[in-house]
Amino acid sequence: MVVDLPDEAATERAGEELALRLRPGDFVAIDGDLGAGKTTLVRGIARGLGIDPLVVASPTFVTVQAYTGGRLPLVHIDLWRVGGQRDPGDTLESIGWDEIVSDTCSVTVAEWANLVASVLPCRRLDVRLTIRGTARTIEITDQRSCC
DSSP, X not given: OEEEEOSHXXXXXXXXXXXXXXXXTOEEXXXXXXXXXXXXXXXXXXXXXXXXXXXXXOOTTTSEEEEOSSSSOEEEEEOHHHXXXXXXXXXXXXXXXXXXXXXXXXXXXXXXXXXXXXXXXXXOXXXXXXEETTEXXXXXXXXXXXX
């Protein structure tokens, strides 16, 4: 199902609503064009988990951020730099990818997940943010029961 997101507040609310469905160990793969609202969505997820959304920033230069203090811990990954490398496996290994995707206590949210599609866990929520003119849409596909 595709839902319209008329503004940034709606994108954050969509994240809050998504957080209500998240369970320990869930992996959320977020994709969308630059400026589509990926980090805004993560702020909403944080708020929905009971984490201060103001601490959430795009982890582009850090790659991985962990946030605690809510219903579930949140691991936020930005795969933009990883996906552009000749051998992304080396960088994934350096950030503890295997441990992150096997974590059964936290919720992991990965921006630019399509850049490492071949190593994403098969059980996940796929989120696609799309920009059409000045409007945005979100489409969520739940694959947590697949595989």
